[in-house]
Structures are given as C-alpha cells and as structure tokens.
Amino acid sequence: MSTDTTPVAGGEDIQNEEIEQSTQEMIDVSLNTEGDQPAGRSPAANETPADEPTIIPPRPSTIAEEYQLIKPMLKGPVEAGKTYYLLDALWWKRFEYQSSSTLGPIDNESILEPEIPGVLRMLKKGSSEQFDYVIVSKPVWDILMVWYGGGPAVPRLAREGSYYSRVVVDTRPFTLEVAKSSEIKEKSTVYVSKYTKVGEFKKMMCEKFGLDPLKVRVWDYYQGSPFSMLDDMDQTLEGARIQDNQMMLIEQQDDEGKWTVKKQSSSYSSYSSYSAYNQPTDPGLTGLINLGNTCFMASSLQCLSNTTPLRKFFLEGTYRNDINRDNPLGMGGEIAEAYAGLLQQLWAGTHTAVAPREFKSRLENFAPQFAGYQQHDSQELLAFLLDGLHEDLNRIKKKPSTQNPEVSEGRSEAEVAEEAWTMHKSRNDSAVVDLFQGQLKSTLVCPDCSRVSITFDPFMYLSLPLSHKTSRQIAVTVQFLDLAKPAMKYLLEVPLEGYVGDLIEKVSEISGVPADTILIADVYNSRFYKVFRNNEKLETIQDRDIIWAYETANEEMEDAEVVQVFNCPLNQVTGTFGIPFFLKVPNASQIRVGDLYEMAHREVSRYITPGNSAGISMADRNASTDSDDTDSDLDSTRMGDAALNNSDDNSDLDQQMHTPSETPTSNSPTLPKKSPRLFQMGDSYRHILGENDDDVIDLRKLRDRTVFLHWPYHNMYHEKTPELHESCATVKSDKKMTLEDCIELFTTAEQLGPDDPWYCNRCKDFKQATKKFDLWSLPPVLVVCLKRFSYRNKYWREKLETFVDYPVHHLDISKHINGPNKSGMYDLYAVSNHFGSMGGGHYTAYAKNENKNRWYGFNDSSVSEVSESEVKTASAYVLFYRRRDPAASAVPAAIPAAAENPKDEVSDSDESTQPMTTEVEVETNF
Numbered sequence: 001m002s003t004d005t006t007p008v009a010g011g012e013d014i015q016n017e018e019i020e021q022s023t024q025e026m027i028d029v030s031l032n033t034e035g036d037q038p039a040g041r042s043p044a045a046n047e048t049p050a051d052e053p054t055i056i057p058p059r060p061s062t063i064a065e066e067y068q069l070i071k072p073m074l075k076g077p078v079e080a081g082k083t084y085y086l087l088d089a090l091w092w093k094r095f096e097y098q099s100s101s102t103l104g105p106i107d108n109e110s111i112l113e114p115e116i117p118g119v120l121r122m123l124k125k126g127s128s129e130q131f132d133y134v135i136v137s138k139p140v141w142d143i144l145m146v147w148y149g150g151g152p153a154v155p156r157l158a159r160e161g162s163y164y165s166r167v168v169v170d171t172r173p174f175t176l177e178v179a180k181s182s183e184i185k186e187k188s189t190v191y192v193s194k195y196t197k198v199g200e201f202k203k204m205m206c207e208k209f210g211l212d213p214l215k216v217r218v219w220d221y222y223q224g225s226p227f228s229m230l231d232d233m234d235q236t237l238e239g240a241r242i243q244d245n246q247m248m249l250i251e252q253q254d255d256e257g258k259w260t261v262k263k264q265s266s267s268y269s270s271y272s273s274y275s276a277y278n279q280p281t282d283p284g285l286t287g288l289i290n291l292g293n294t295c296f297m298a299s300s301l302q303c304l305s306n307t308t309p310l311r312k313f314f315l316e317g318t319y320r321n322d323i324n325r326d327n328p329l330g331m332g333g334e335i336a337e338a339y340a341g342l343l344q345q346l347w348a349g350t351h352t353a354v355a356p357r358e359f360k361s362r363l364e365n366f367a368p369q370f371a372g373y374q375q376h377d378s379q380e381l382l383a384f385l386l387d388g389l390h391e392d393l394n395r396i397k398k399k400p401s402t403q404n405p406e407v408s409e410g411r412s413e414a415e416v417a418e419e420a421w422t423m424h425k426s427r428n429d430s431a432v433v434d435l436f437q438g439q440l441k442s443t444l445v446c447p448d449c450s451r452v453s454i455t456f457d458p459f460m461y462l463s464l465p466l467s468h469k470t471s472r473q474i475a476v477t478v479q480f481l482d483l484a485k486p487a488m489k490y491l492l493e494v495p496l497e498g499y500v501g502d503l504i505e506k507v508s509e510i511s512g513v514p515a516d517t518i519l520i521a522d523v524y525n526s527r528f529y530k531v532f533r534n535n536e537k538l539e540t541i542q543d544r545d546i547i548w549a550y551e552t553a554n555e556e557m558e559d560a561e562v563v564q565v566f567n568c569p570l571n572q573v574t575g576t577f578g579i580p581f582f583l584k585v586p587n588a589s590q591i592r593v594g595d596l597y598e599m600a601h602r603e604v605s606r607y608i609t610p611g612n613s614a615g616i617s618m619a620d621r622n623a624s625t626d627s628d629d630t631d632s633d634l635d636s637t638r639m640g641d642a643a644l645n646n647s648d649d650n651s652d653l654d655q656q657m658h659t660p661s662e663t664p665t666s667n668s669p670t671l672p673k674k675s676p677r678l679f680q681m682g683d684s685y686r687h688i689l690g691e692n693d694d695d696v697i698d699l700r701k702l703r704d705r706t707v708f709l710h711w712p713y714h715n716m717y718h719e720k721t722p723e724l725h726e727s728c729a730t731v732k733s734d735k736k737m738t739l740e741d742c743i744e745l746f747t748t749a750e751q752l753g754p755d756d757p758w759y760c761n762r763c764k765d766f767k768q769a770t771k772k773f774d775l776w777s778l779p780p781v782l783v784v785c786l787k788r789f790s791y792r793n794k795y796w797r798e799k800l801e802t803f804v805d806y807p808v809h810h811l812d813i814s815k816h817i818n819g820p821n822k823s824g825m826y827d828l829y830a831v832s833n834h835f836g837s838m839g840g841g842h843y844t845a846y847a848k849n850e851n852k853n854r855w856y857g858f859n860d861s862s863v864s865e866v867s868e869s870e871v872k873t874a875s876a877y878v879l880f881y882r883r884r885d886p887a888a889s890a891v892p893a894a895i896p897a898a899a900e901n902p903k904d905e906v907s908d909s910d911e912s913t914q915p916m917t918t919e920v921e922v923e924t925n926f
Contacts, residue, residue: 054138054139054142054143056142056143056146057069057143059146059147061703062098062703062704063095063098063103063704064098066095066147067095067096067098070140070143070144073137073139073140074136074137074140077167078158078167078168078169079158079167080158080159080160080167081157081158081159082137082138082157082158083138083155083156083157083158084135084136084137084138084155084156084157084158084169085135085136085137085138085140085141085153085154085155085156086108086111086123086133086134086135086154086156086171087106087108087133087134087135087136087141087144087154088106088107088108088110088111088132088133089111089130089131089132089133089134090110091103091106091107092134092136094529094530095144103148104148104150104525104527104576105148105149105150105151106144106145106148106149106150106151107150108133108150108151108152108153108154109152110124111123111124111127111132111133111154112124112152112154120173120175120191121152121154122172122173122175123154123171123172127374128374128375129171129374133154133171135156135169135171138155141153156169156170156171156173157169157170157193158170159193159195160195168195170193170194170195172194172244173191173192173193173194174191174192174193174194174237174242174244174245175189175190175191175244175245176189176190176191176192176242176244176245176246176247176248177189177245177246177247177248178190178205178208178247178248178249178250179221179247179248179249179250180209180211180249180250180252181249181250181251181252181260181261182252184249187247188208190204190205190208192204192237193237194236194237194238194242194244195236195237195238196236196237197233197234197235197236197237198218198230198231198232198233198234198235198236198237198240199233199234201218201237201248202216202218202230202233205218205248205250206250209250211250211252215252215253215257216250216251216252216253217229217230217231217250217251217259217261218230218248218249218250218251219248219249219250219251219261220240220241220242220246220248221246221247221248221249222243222246222247222355222357224247226249226261226262228240229261238371241357241358241361243291243292243357244291244292245292249261277289277351277352277353277354277861278351279351279352280349280350280351281349281350281351281352281863282349282849282851282852283347283348283349283851284305284306284346284347284349284849284850284851285349285352285849285856285863286345286346286347286348286349286351286352286353286354286863287352287353287354287858287859287860287861287862287863288301288302288346288353288354288355288356288858288860288861289353289354289355289356289860289861290860290861291355291356291357291360293374293375293376294356294360295375295842295843295844295859295860296375296376296377296378296381296843297356297360297363297370297376297378297381298356298843298845298858298860299378299832299833299843299844299845299858300378300379300381300382300385300832300845300878301342301346301356301359302346302830302845302847302858303382303830303831303832303845303847303878303880304382304385304386304830305343305346305347305847306829306830306847306848306849306850306880307435307781307829307830307880307882308829308850308882308889309435309780309781309889309890309891309892310431310432310435310781310892311343311347312891313431313891313892314336314339314340314343315340315343315344315347316891318431318891318892318893319336319340319393319431322393322394322395322430322431323336323337323392323393324391324392324393324394324395324396324397326397327391327392327394329391329394330388330391330392330394331362331365331366331388331391331392332392333392334362334365334366334392335362335363335366335385335388335389335392336389336392336393338358338359338362338363339359339385339389341358341359342354342356342358342359352861352863353860353861353862353863363384363385366388367384367388370384375841377789378832378834378843378877378878379461379785379832379877379878382461382783382832382878383460383461386432386436386460387432387460389430389431389432390428390430390432390433391430393430393431393432394428394429394430395429395430396426396427396428396429399426399427400426400427402423402426402427413441413454413818414819414820416454416456417439417441417456417776417777417819420439420455420456420457421439421456421458421777424458428458431892432460433458434780434892435779435780435781435892436460436461436779436781436783437458437459437460437779438458438459438775438776438777438778438779438782439456439457439458439459439776439777439819440456440457440458440459440773440774440775440776441454441455441456441773441774441775441776441818441819442454442455442456442457442771442772442773442774443749443771443772443773443774444758444769444770444771445769445770446758446760446762446763446767446769447751447767447768447769447770448760448763448767449760449762449763451760451762451763453758456776460783461782461783461784461785461878462746462782462783462784462785463746463785463787464739464742464743464745464746464784464785464786464787465742465745465746465787466737466742466745466786466787466788466800466802466804467737467745467800467802470495470496470497471493471494471495471496472493472494472496472538473491473492473493473494473731474491474492474494474503474538474541474547475489475490475491475492475547475728476489476490476491476492476503476507476520476547476548476549477489477490477546477547477548477549477722478490478507478511478513478548478549478550478551479548479549479550479551479579479581480511480513480551481551481552481553483602483605483606486720486722486723487579487720487722487723488511488722488723488724488725489722489723489724489725489728490507490510490511490725490727490728491725491727491728491730491731492506492507492510492727493506494506494538495538496538497537497538497539498537498538499534499535499536499537499538500520500532500533500534500535500536500537500538500541501534501535502538503520503538503541504518504520504534504549507520507549510725510727511549513549513551514551514554516554517551517552517553517554518549518550518551518552519531519549519550519552519562519582520532520547520548520549521547521548521550521580522541522545522546522547522548523546523547523548523579523580524545524546525576526566526567526576526577526578526579526580527566527576527580528564528580529545531564548579550581550582552582552584553584557584557585557586557587558586558587559586559587559588559589559590560584560585560586560588561584561585561588561589561699561700561705562582562583562584562585562705563582563583563585563588563699563702563705563706563707564580564581564582564583564704564705564706564707565580565581565582565583565600565603565706565707565708565709566580566706566707566708566709567579567580567604567679567708567709567711567714567717568708568709568710568711569710569711569714570680570710570711570712570714577714577717577719578604578607578714578717578719579607579719581603583596583599583600583603583707585599585699588698588699588700589698589699589700590696590697590698591696591697591698591699592693592694592695592696593681593689593690593692593693593694593695593696593697594693594694596681596689596697596699596707597677597681597693600679600681600707600709601678604678604679604709604717606720607717607718607719607720608678608716608717608718678711678713678716679709679710679711679712680709680710680712681707681708681709681710682707682708682710683702683703683706683707683708684702684703684704684706684708685703686708689707736802736803736804736805737802737803737804737805738804738805738806739784739804739805739806739807739811739879742786742804743775743813743816746773747772747773747774747775747816748772749770749771749772750770750771750772751768751769751770751771752768752769752770752771753768754768757769758771774816774818775813775816775817775818775819776817776818776819777817777819777821778813778817778823778824778883779883780882780883780885780890781880781881781882781883782813782826782880782881782882782883783878783879783880783881784806784878784879784880784881785877785878785879786804786876786877786878786879787800788800788801788802788834788877799834799837801874802874803873803874804874804876805872806828806872806876806879807828808827808828808868808871808872809827809828810825810827811825811826811827811828811881812824812825812826813825813826823883823885824883825883825884826881826882826883826884827881827882827884828848828871828879828880828881829847829848829880829881829882830845830846830847830848830879830880831845831846831847831871831876831877831878831879831880832844832845832876832877832878832880833845833846833873833875833876833877834875834877835875843877844857844858844859844860845857845858846858846866846870846871855867855868855870855871857870
C-alpha cells in the first residue's frame with residue numbers, strides 16, 4: 001500500500017498510512033471467529049475505493065473559520081465505491097455550530113459497540129443517523145483527523161442499494177454465521193455488506209473454504225432450517241431478504257454429485273419461527289421475534305392485529321375483492337397480502353412467536369425509511385401501514401375529477417361538511433376509510449381583515465398535545481468571585497420560549513451577582529461545551545446539560561479580554577479535570593506571564609487542600625528558589641515529547657520539578673520545597689506561554705482565547721461539591737393530565753407561527769392567523785396519538801413523561817363533537833407503549849384479546865397476561881378505542897366484483913394527491 005505524505009499547517013508532515021489501513025480493515029470484513037486470516041474475496045468485493053489523496057489545508061485560527069472551510073465539502077451526492085466515515089453527532093454538533101470555544105479529539109467510542117479482539121466493531125444498536133452519528137466524506141475526515149486527532153475511524157463504503165438504484169453508505173454490515181453442509185456445526189462468522197451480490201458472496205465463501213463454485217449452492221438457512229436457495233447471482237443479500245445475525249449454508253454436492261439439502265415446506269414459510277417457539281398457543285397470543293430494533297413495528301402490528309373488524313376483513317379473505325393493483329399511489333396489493341399473511345400466522349395458534357421477515361421486506365421495498373435496523377417511531381409505522389393498506393384496497397378504480405363548490409353564506413356547515421366527505425369518498429373508499437377515518441372542522445381567522453375560513457378535512461388519527469407549559473426549570477451552579485463563598489446550585493423558573501438573557505436576570509435576582517458580570521456556560525468533561533450569548537434561545541439548553549454561571553470582574557479594565565481556563569494533566573491537553581473558569585484579564589495584548597499566573601493561581605486556590613499549597617504562589621516560588629536550575633522555566637517552547645513526556649529519564653522537567661529523592665507518588669501530593677510552580681500554562685497546541693515571569697504575551701492571539709493549566713501534581717486539586725440552595729427543593733414535575741385535558745388543548749385556538757403562515761386571499765398576503773380545530777365526526781375505531789416527542793431542532797429532541805389518565809371504559813367525547821352525529825362513547829382495546837428516551841428506548845403493546853376477553857402484554861416474542869389496571873402507564877403513546885355501536889364491530893364489505901365507477905376518469909398523477917377539502921367563508925368581526 002502506498003503512503004502519502006501530506007503537508008499540514010506549521011510545516012509538519014502527516015502520514016496517511018494509518019488512516020488508509022483502518023479503511024482497508026473495514027473493507028476487508030470477512031473474519032473467522034477463531035481468529036483466522038481474512039476470508040478470500042473476489043476482486044469486486046475487496047477492491048480499494050477510488051478515493052483521491054486528501055490535500056490538508058492550513059488550519060484556520062478559529063473553529064468558525066474551520067467549519068467555513070469544511071462546509072463546501074459537505075455538498076454533493078454520495079458516490080458508489082467511495083469511502084465515507086461515521087462521526088459522533090455530539091462532537092460534530094459542537095464543530096458545526098461552534099458551540100464550544102475548544103474541541104477535544106474526535107471520540108467515536110460512544111457510537112460503537114464494545115471492542116472485542118478479532119471482531120469488527122459495529123454501531124451500537126438503536127443508534128441513528130443525525131441523532132447519534134453523521135456521515136462525512138473521506139476528505140472531511142482526513143482533515144479533521146489532522147486538526148483534532150482521536151478516533152477510532154469508522155469507515156464505510158457507499159454502494160448501490162437494493163431498491164430504486166439509490167447509492168447508500170452501508171453503515172451496518174451484516175454479521176452472518178456461515179457453515180458448510182458437510183460440517184454444519186462448524187460455523188464461521190463473516191462480516192459483509194448487505195448490498196453484496198449473491199454471486200460475489202458465493203465466490204467469497206468458495207475462496208474461504210476452498211470449494212469449487214460449480215459444486216456449491218448458497219442457502220438462506222434461517223432459524224435452523226433451509227429457508228430458500230439463493231440462485232439469482234445478481235441479487236443483493238438484502239434483496240434476497242437475508243437478515244442480520246442469521247445463518248447461511250454452503251451446500252456441497254455429495255460424492256455422487258447429488259444435492260442433499262431440501263427446502264422446508266410450509267404454507268407460510270415466510271414467517272417460520274425459531275424451534276424454541278414451535279409450541280401451540282391461543283389464537284392472537286403469538287409474539288413477533290425482534291429482527292433487530294423492530295420493537296416499534298411489533299408494537300403497532302399487535303395493536304392493529306387486535307382491531308377486530310379489520311382483522312376479520314383480512315382473515316375471512318374479504319380483502320381480496322378490494323385489492324387495487326392499478327392504483328399508482330398503492331403498492332400493487334403487496335402490502336395488503338403481506339399483512340394478511342402475517343395476520344394468519346398471528347391468529348393460527350401454532351407458534352408462540354413468528355418472525356415477520358416477509359412483511360418487513362415488503363415494507364422496505366415501498367418505504368425505504370424503514371430499511372435496515374435502526375429504531376423508528378411506532379406511530380409513523382402505523383400511519384404508513386394504514387395509508388398503504390388504504391391505497392392497496394381503494395375501491396375507487398377510476399378517480400373522478402373534483403372541484404370545490406362555490407360557497408355562499410346561505411349554506412350551513414353541515415351541508416358543506418357532507419359535501420366535503422362525499423367528495424373525499426369519491427376518490428378514497430376502502431375498509432381503512434370505513435373504520436379509521438373521521439372529519440375535522442378547521443377554522444382560520446385573519447388577524448387583519450377578520451376573514452374566517454372553515455374547511456372540513458378527513459383524519460386517520462388524532463395527535464393530542466400533552467401540555468401548554470409556559471415555563472421550565474433550569475439548574476444553574478453559580479461560581480462567585482469571592483473565594484470565601486462556595487459555589488451554589490439554584491433551580492430557576494424561566495420562560496419556556498425565553499432567552500439566555502432571561503436566565504441571567506434570574507441568576508442575578510437570586511444570587512445578588514450583577515447581571516452584566518455573568519457568563520453562562522454548559523460544562524462537559526471539565527470544559528466549556530458551549531458559552532451562551534444573551535440573545536440565544538433557552539431551548540438550546542437541555543435538561544441534562546450542566547449549566548454554570550460565572551461572576552466576572554465588573555471594574556473597568558484597559559485592553560481587557562475574557563479568556564477561558566481548563567485544567568489538565570501535564571502531558572496532554574485532553575483528559576481535562578476539575579472546574580473550568582473564566583478570567584477577565586487587563587492589558588490582554590501585553591500581559592506579563594507572572595501576572596497571568598497569579599490570576600489563575602488565585603482562582604484555583606479554592607480547590608487546593610490547605611497545607612498543600614506551600615511554595616505555589618509566585619512570591620513563595622521566588623523566595624524558596626535559590627538555584628539557577630529552578631529559577632527558569634522549561635527550555636522548550638513546546639510541551640512536546642521532551643517537555644511533557646512522563647519518561648523515566650532525568651529530563652529538564654524532572655530536575656526543575658523535583659530532586660531524585662523527592663519524586664512524587666500518588667500517596668505524596670505535597671509539592672517539593674523547590675517547586676517552581678503549581679502548574680505550567682500553555683495554549684491549545686501545548687506551547688508554553690512564556691519562558692520567564694517577565695515575558696509578555698498577547699492573549700488575543702491565543703486560539704479560542706483558551707489557556708490550559710498543566711498540572712504535574714493534579715492530585716493536589718480537590719473539586720468541591722456545590723452547596724444546594726433552597727430553590728432546589730422545589731422541583732416541579734409535569735402534572736397529571738386526563739385524556740379530556742388533551743382533547744381540550746387540541747380544540748383550543750392558537751396563533752400560527754411566523755414559519756407557518758396562512759395565505760389570506762382577501763389581504764393577498766401571508767398572515768399569522770388564529771387556527772382552531774373541532775371534532776366534526778368520529779370513526780368507529782379511534783386512534784389517539786399522545787404527542788410525547790418534541791423536535792426543537794435536528795439535534796435536540798425531548799420526550800414528555802407526563803402521565804395521562806385515559807379511561808379503559810366509557811370514553812365519552814360526544815360533548816366535543818360539533819357535527820350532527822354525536823355518537824362518541826368508546827372503549828379501549830389496545831395501547832402502544834414507549835419506554836426510555838428519544839432515539840432509543842423500547843416499544844411494547846397491550847391488547848385485549850376478544851376471544852378470551854382478557855388483556856395481554858406483547859413484548860416482542862414474549863406474550864403474557866396482564867391486569868386491566870396495568871394498561872394505564874406514563875409510557876402510553878398510541879391509544880386504540882372502539883366505538884360502542886354495531887358499526888364499530890361490523891366487518892367492512894368489499895365492493896362487488898362487477899361494480900363500475902360511473903364518475904369521469906382523471907389521471908391519478910394529476911389530482912390523486914390533492915386534499916379533499918371544502919371551504920366555507922363567513923364574514924364576521926371579532
């Protein structure tokens with residue numbers, strides 16, 4: 001392998017061999033579990049990607065300038081055959097938004113599974129792009145590695161995907177167990193891209209095992225038996241529906257040239273189960289095996305499975321008469337058929353659990369967002385599935401053209417609503433619409449001309465808000481200038497939509513520190529993760545952030561500059577410890593080194609144990625030092641291999657910091673009498689700030705205005721726990737709510753935001769109108785989604801753990817219905833639950849089995865009976881209610897086979913996606 005020497009800032013060189021080696025190791029992903037050499041590969045499989053050598057540009061002086069230099073490299077399409085790198089999203093966020101004045105080395109450990117010798121390191125289960133990691137090109141990675149260092153490198157190849165000819169970065173290679181039919185118990189673990197073609201895989205395995213390709217067949221050996229033979233050599237493993245962590249069988253011809261492996265026979269072999277689950281159970285009490293972060297899918301499927309009229313519609317075969325294979329918005333009936341097959345397995349009562357491989361494969365074909373094994377939202381899966389079933393079963397073969405009717409003031413809302421529903425049904429008519437869709441009344445009022453617009457729109461489910469909080473609590477620890485005052489932690493009430501300036505005012509009010517002297521920072525790993533500006537929104541501060549408020553000097557200073565100071569061990573700028581702090585330094589462009597040391601020493605003295613600080617101040621140092629050897633600082637101007645290395649030889653540093661008889665130990669933290677300093681001061685590059693006390697330095701030239709205190713005896717530093725203010729005893733929790741409260745919030749008028757204006761055709765402009773929803777008519781099956789998840793930006797999400805008290809019986813919504821049909825009494829029959837935090841966690845379900853009239857808990861493959869009281873928890877996410885009337889239990893009727901649609905034909909591509917709404921305009925004055 002060639003080695004490129006690339007010039008970097010400062011005239012130094014970097015060898016790219018290590019980076020290229022890590023890339024090749026990831027490409028060569030076939031390893032034997034016993035630690036054998038990498039398996040043989042075909043040239044197509046192990047060919048080095050066509051990546052050009054990276055030219056490393058000179059490093060800018062600030063992170064903001066670095067990002068601007070990198071930014072153009074983030075554009076452009078993903079190219080097949082090239083290498084891309086995964087990068088911790090938290091680190092990238094700090095870099096992209098310059099939210100920290102200093103960045104440590106790249107740390108990808110948090111996104112990887114623990115390291116096991118001889119095993120390829122995989123992404124952690126549940127991790128997802130953007131929220132846990134980002135994908136960058138090789139040039140971006142190479143540049144960041146030169147500038148920041150760190151790792152480990154996580155290279156991944158871009159390849160042609162299985163569907164829609166998309167080029168994708170293969171972030172999660174398959175882990176497969178492979179065995180020969182002659183030695184089926186001897187399994188080898190291989191790592192291979194899911195986009196590898198079957199022919200490539202076969203050649204790789206023949207080279208690995210030393211077999212003749214003409215005498216070998218490849219089998220999907222799923223769940224302990226031969227599931228299907230892979231005979232399409234151009235198909236990808238993903239396209240062949242191979243799953244991660246499964247077994248593959250390499251069948252060999254016997255001595256007579258015969259094939260000995262036979263495919264298993266099963267009418268629904270797509271859902272074959274592990275042998276451990278081959279036990280009979282009651283119908284409907286079959287679990288779903290987790291295929292890898294598929295608990296979200298299992299939760300929604302179990303709830304929908306217990307929707308009696310829809311289940312019977314499929315199990316009785318009625319759905320077949322409604323399959324619409326020509327609907328351009330549908331999936332040719334494939335989703336409907338796959339769902340029907342899965343329902344038959346769940347209600348056959350022959351297995352305690354089944355694996356929904358075929359269903360997941362069909363789902364991925366039409367919804368690539370659910371491809372792979374990342375965690376998803378159960379409600380999003382439910383919404384897609386219901387919409388997909390609707391389009392596959394839409395009874396309207398020829399959609400008529402529609403036009404909103406002219407509306408006059410003389411028409412009643414009921415008349416217009418009925419017309420809107422008729423128009424909707426003329427284009428959308430299916431069992432899903434019959435069971436799940438209702439109608440909302442939407443009212444918009446222009447703030448300027450008072451025009452009122454009323455529309456009637458169909459809905460599949462209700463998304464109900466959980467709270468209208470106007471404030472939140474933020475914990476802040478205050479560091480005072482007065483060394484006699486200990487750090488104090490406060491719990492402050494601030495506006496939910498407020499700014500950092502509002503937080504500063506609260507800190508000033510409760511602590512007595514002048515507001516204009518306060519700096520707010522997020523402390524992470526003993527560094528400033530982010531220093532906030534007064535005009536930043538408080539929504540950027542998360543509940544888990546560690547927020548400190550620092551009092552800085554308020555007197556007028558000439559040529560003053562605020563610098564940030566971090567503590568670190570002597571031989572590095574990583575591994576920071578203790579509490580970082582700010583210094584407001586006068587004469588910053590020409591400060592004496594001795595004066596800067598005294599200022600820093602004063603601040604850290606609050607963390608030095610009494611009795612261990614002798615000889616650490618500048619005055620004490622000068623008085624106690626009587627030899628030329630200890631009067632001077634390090635000869636080196638860079639704390640590098642010689643100056644900062646904890647080596648065993650008698651370096652200049654050893655002679656300065658201690659005599660041979662006074663070598664410090666972990667049990668002896670006291671600084672020797674002739675110690676020149678408690679710490680050395682350096683910059684981000686580990687350069688010493690001045691050689692002598694009288695040296696003058698310009699702090700404005702420091703990268704990010706940052707000073708590092710390098711401690712050779714950092715066990716002298718004792719961090720103190722902040723004291724708790726009485727305000728910390730007033731922690732507010734989200735109040736309990738009822739489902740009634742949520743419906744009230746849903747039907748409360750609110751003003752549209754500036755990013756979501758409404759066009760008033762009277763004012764001829766976009767306006768922040770007042771909008772209000774009302775329930776007009778409700779469906780037989782009411783699906784309610786509790787809006788627990790809040791997305792404030794692309795990185796920050798939060799989950800509301802509010803307990804919602806929802807009735808199991810007698811949910812009466814009739815008083816909220818504005819339409820003429822007031823039927824609104826419902827009973828609960830299923831719940832989709834989410835446990836844990838955003839981006840991960842776990843989904844389960846509760847459902848009432850109609851045959852046994854009992855509640856059961858569904859946790860992937862596990863099914864167990866639960867009491868009715870157990871189904872009400874703070875983890876409830878999606879609620880399923882059935883209306884108390886015969887229509888809610890009736891199986892939807894299929895359209896007669898010979899039925900014709902008498903309406904005019906229109907091109908589906910022209911109007912099929914237009915919303916079916918009718919508008920009522922009412923002139924009022926508010």
